[in-house]
Amino acid sequence: MKNRIISAILIGALAITLLTGGALAGTDHIKIGGLFALTGWFDSYDVAGSKGFKLAVEEINAAGGVDGHELEFVIYDTTSDLQTATNLTNKLIEQDKVDVLVGLNDPNTDIACGIIAQESGIPSLATVSTLPYTQERVGDTAFLVPYGDNVQAAAVSEYAFKELGVRTAYVLTNNTDEYTIALSTFFQAHFQELGGTILSLDQGDLGYEYDENTSTDFSPVINQIKALDVQPDAVFLGSFTDEGPLIIKQLREAGIDSIVLSGDGLDDLSVAQIAGAASNNTYFSTHVNYADPVTDAFIEAYRAKYSEDPQNAFAALAYDAVYLLKYAVEKYANGDYSPASIRNALAQVTDFEGLTGTISYANGNVPTKTVFINQFKDGESLNVTSVVPEI
Template sequence: MKQWLCGLVAISLLASVAAGCGGKQESGQDAKEIRIGANFEMTGGVAQYGQSAANGIKLAVKEANAAGGILGKQIALIVADNKSEPAESANAATKLITQDKVVALLGPASSSNVLAALSVASDYKVPLLTPTGTNPRITIENGKLKEFAFRSCFIDPFQGTVMANFAAKELMVKTAAIYYDSSSDYSKSLTQVFEESFAKNGGKVLAKEAFLQKDQDFKSALTKLKASNAEVIYIPAYYEEVSKIVKQARELGITSPLLGTDGWDSPKLTEIAGAAALNNTFFSNHYSSQGQDPRVQKFVADYKQEYGQEPDTFAVLGYDGALMLIDAIKRANSTEPVKIKEALAQTRDLQVLTGVLSLDQNHDPVKSAVVVEMKDGKQTFKAKVNP
C-alpha cells in the first residue's frame, strides 16, 4: 500500500511538471476557455501605445466571444504590464506562459520590448505576434527566421523607404537632416533605412543628431540641425519626445517640413506640441480614418462607444493582430502552440482593418502604408503607398 501511494505521488508530481512546461493549458483541448496573453506597456514611457493596442485587442476578443468564441470556447485575455522596460517584458512573457498557461502571446508594442519577450516565447515554443513592433530583427536576424515570431504591421525598411521616397518625390527635396533616439532599436533602424533610401533617390543627409528617451531639452541639437540648412528634418521616434522636439523646433524658427513615422501617432502629440507647431509635418502610418471603408467606420464607432475616445493606429493594429491570431487558431483547429504557429505562418488574404493581409516567408505582412499630414492639429490623408 505504501509503495502504491508513493507511486501515485510520483505520477502526480510528473503530471504537475508537465503541465508547467510550454504554453499548453492545464486541460489542453478540454479547457472551457482559450487563454491568450497580452504583454503590453500599460505604464511607463510608451504606455499610450501599449494601452491603445491592448484596447484594440480587447474589442476584437469581445466581438469574437459574442459571436461564439473559437472552437466552441470563450477567449480569456490575460493582460500583463511590462512597464515599458525590456527586462519587465521578459518577466511578463515568462509569467504569462508558465503561470497563466497561455497558448499564444500578443505584444508588446515597442520593438525593444518585443525582442526581450521573444527570447522567452521562443524558448517555450509559444507563438508571439506583435501588432506594432516594426524592427526587422523581430522576425529574422542574420538571415535566420525566428519561427515563433510574427507581426501584423509593416517593417521599418518599408516605412523608412516610404518617407525617403516621399521626401524626394513628393516634397522634391535634395537634402535632409536626421534627429533620432539612440536608445531605441526602432529609431536606429529607421534612421539607417531612411538615409540609405534617400541616397538612392539622389538625396544627401547633411547632419545627424541623437537624443535619449525621456530627454526634455532638445534645443542644442536642433540648433545644430537648423544650421545645416537641410530642407527637411526626419525624426523617427515616439510621440513623447517627438511632441517636445516639434514644439522646440518651431520655437527656434525651424519652419521646414518635419517627417516622422508611426511612432508619432498619438492624441498626445497635438496636446503637447500644439496644433500650429505640427503644421507642415508628415509621418508614415498604417491606416487613415479619413477613408470610407465601412469596416473602419464601424470600428471607430465601436471603439469610441467602448472607450470614449478616438482610436489611434496602435488600437487598429492591436485589433488586426487579434484578428490574425483568432483566424490562425480557427484554421489550426487546435490550442496547441506549435499548431497555432504553423497556422499563423500560412496566413493569406486575410481581411483586416488596415487592408488585405498576407504573411511573407519572413512572417512579415505584405500590406500598404499611408502618409499622414497634420493640419491644424488633425490627421489628414496625404498619400497611399503600396508595397
C-alpha cells in the same frame, strides 16, 4: 469501513475531474496573453492597443468565439520596463498557460520576450514593434502585425522626395531603441538611393543622436541646423511621442520651417496636442486610414465602449492581431489549439484583410503592407495618401 469506501469514491471522482479538466484546458480553448505597457513611457501606443485588443476579443466571443470556443485572455502591464516584461512573459507561459502572446511593446521588449516565448514554442504577435529582422533575431514563432521599418522608411522617403520635393534632409535619432535606430538607418539609405542628400552626416552615422532620457532641450542641434548655409528641405526624426513633439515645437520656435518627417513612432494625437500649431507641417507613416469606410464599424464600436476616438493606429493593429489569430486558427489549425499548431496556422496565413491592410506570412513573418502617410493638422491626424514603396 463505509467511510473509507465513500472517501475512495470521492477521491476517485476528484481525480477524474482533475484529469479531464486538465486535458480540456490543453486543447479545447485558446488563451491569449496580452503584454501591453499601460503605464510608463511606452503607454501612449499601448493603452490604445490594449483597448483595441479587448474590443476584438469581446466582439469575437459575442459572435460565438473561434471555432465555437470562447477566447480567454489575460492582460498584464509591462510598465514599459524590459525586465518587468520578461518576468511577465515567464508568468504568462508558466502560470497562466497561455497559447499565444499579443502586444509586446517596442522592439527591445519584443525581442527579449519573443526569445523566451520561442524557447517554449509559444507564438507571439507584435502589434507595435516594426523591426524587420525580428524573425532572424528571435525565431520562427515571432510574427509582426505591422510592416517593417524598411518599408515605412522607404515610403516616407519616396513620398517626401517625389511628392513634397524634398532633396536635403537633416536627421535626428534617439539612439536608445532599436526602432528609432532602424528607422533612421533605413530612411537615410533609401533617401540617398533616390538621390537625396543627408546634411547631418558630419554629426554621426545617424545624424544627431540623443538619449531621450536626458534630453528635453534640443537647442544645441537646432543651433547647428540654423548655422547651416542652406536650410534642409526636411528634418527627419527617428523619435517617439515623448520627445518628438518637443523637437518639433523647438524647431518652429527657432524659426526653422523645414518639413518634419517621421515614422509611426510619432503616431499619436498627443503629439499634435503638445506641439500645437507647430505640428502642422509634419508628415509621418502610419498603419491605417481612419477616414476609410472599412474602419467605420471599428471606430463606432470603439467609441461606444471607450467614449473616445482611437488615439493612434496601434488600436487598429492590436484589433487586427486578434482577428488574424481567429482567421489563422479557423482556417489552418484543424481543431488543434496547441501553441505549435497556432504557430503553423499563422505561418500559412495569406491575404488576411484587416483594418490595417492585407497580411500574408508566406514570405516570412513580417508582412509587406500598404503604408499610410498622415499629416497633423490643427490637432488632428489626417491621411494624405498611401504608398506601396519600391523596395
